[in-house]
Amino acid sequence: MANEVRIKLTAEQKAKIKSATGKVVNEIRVGSLGSNLAVTSATSVSARAQIASARTARAVTETSARAARAIPARAAVTEASARTARAVTEATARTARTARAVTEASARTARATTARTARAVANRAMRSSDEQG
Numbered sequence: 001m002a003n004e005v006r007i008k009l010t011a012e013q014k015a016k017i018k019s020a021t022g023k024v025v026n027e028i029r030v031g032s033l034g035s036n037l038a039v040t041s042a043t044s045v046s047a048r049a050q051i052a053s054a055r056t057a058r059a060v061t062e063t064s065a066r067a068a069r070a071i072p073a074r075a076a077v078t079e080a081s082a083r084t085a086r087a088v089t090e091a092t093a094r095t096a097r098t099a100r101a102v103t104e105a106s107a108r109t110a111r112a113t114t115a116r117t118a119r120a121v122a123n124r125a126m127r128s129s130d131e132q133g
Contacts (some may be wrong), residue, residue, distance in 0.1 A: 003031065004029055004030065004031050005029070005030045006027050006028070006029050007027060007028045007029075007030070008026070008027050009025065009026060009027060009028065014026065
């Protein structure tokens, strides 16, 4: 290749590569930098790392913002549930009071009817005894 570069390695570099990979490498040949991080320049890697770090920071910020927005929503749902529960309790209490009032009214009506009937029977009995006597 016309643009190929050969880099001779020092003894120290060869030893590091051999200890890491188990292979003996005397030189590194690079045809193009491309997207292979292993052969790109340090500046390029640093820029990519900064971009990745920025993306991660944005993702964390967005997740935190979503969580923060969800807290009031959950609180609103909880408050709405509590209001509904209170309303149901109050409605049940009103129904019970109404039922008690109806029962008491029915009892008063029954007592009044019984009293009228008793008076009517007593009046008939007096008239009957007056007519006989």
